[in-house]
Amino acid sequence: xxxxxxxxxxxxxxxxxxxxxxxxxxxxxxxxxxxxxxxxxxxxxxxxxxxxxxxxxxxxxxxxxxxxxxxxxxxxxxxxxxxxxxxxxxxxxxxxxxxxxxxxxxxxxxxxxxxxxxxxxxxxxxxxxxxxxxxxxxxxxxxxxxxxxxxxxxxxxxxxxxxxxxxxxxxxxxxxxxxxxxx
Numbered sequence: 001x002x003x004x005x006x007x008x009x010x011x012x013x014x015x016x017x018x019x020x021x022x023x024x025x026x027x028x029x030x031x032x033x034x035x036x037x038x039x040x041x042x043x044x045x046x047x048x049x050x051x052x053x054x055x056x057x058x059x060x061x062x063x064x065x066x067x068x069x070x071x072x073x074x075x076x077x078x079x080x081x082x083x084x085x086x087x088x089x090x091x092x093x094x095x096x097x098x099x100x101x102x103x104x105x106x107x108x109x110x111x112x113x114x115x116x117x118x119x120x121x122x123x124x125x126x127x128x129x130x131x132x133x134x135x136x137x138x139x140x141x142x143x144x145x146x147x148x149x150x151x152x153x154x155x156x157x158x159x160x161x162x163x164x165x166x167x168x169x170x171x172x173x174x175x176x177x178x179x180x181x182x183x
Contacts, residue, residue, distance in 0.1 A: 085122055088147060088180060092124070095145070099138035101130030111179070123152065124178045129159070132170040142178065152177040 089105065096103040104127045111121045128135060135156075142149055159171040 085182075088122075088124075091145065091147070092126070092142075095141045096128070096138060099130075099141060100134035101128050101138045103128050119181045121179050121181050124180065126174075126176040126178060128174045128176055129172065132156075132172050135172055135174060148181040150179040152179050 085108065092103060092105070105124055106127055107125045109123045109125075111117070111123055113120045128138065130138075139151070142151075154174060154176050156172050156174045159173050162169045162171070
């Protein structure tokens with residue numbers, strides 16, 4: 001009976017040793033791998049959620065991007081190339097013609113950008129002649145033009161006064177300095 005007791009004790013001891021060996025060699029490393037995998041999974045999940053939020057944000061921004069592009073194009077069109085002001089000169093001539101006044105561009109000078117002015121500008125010195133009301137229309141059209149303009153100086157001189165059936169007509173001559181922002 002002692003032998004049997006010894007056998008039971010020995011088999012119990014062997015099974016405890018085997019159990020401990022399995023726990024330390026198999027189960028604990030497996031648990032460590034599971035922990036590392038779960039941490040990596042959690043990080044990847046956070047990255048995916050972050051990318052999903054960014055994609056959703058980009059999708060919400062997409063309709064506005066075309067609007068922003070259109071607005072940038074409009075803003076770019078407010079300026080013209082200072083080296084080739086033909087487009088603006090044509091605009092001035094067409095505006096004068098449609099307003100019923102005659103213009104002569106006496107000089108054009110370039111104002112460089114500086115600390116007070118972040119953009120360069122061209123200053124056009126114009127001699128405008130015509131009816132006073134037509135002159136007012138010409139000024140109004142320049143003011144409402146698609147260009148960024150500023151009237152720096154203006155001097156108006158009466159040339160003649162005529163009575164017409166439609167009312168009084170005053171012919172004037174004007175010197176006008178017009179500042180236009182350029183690229």
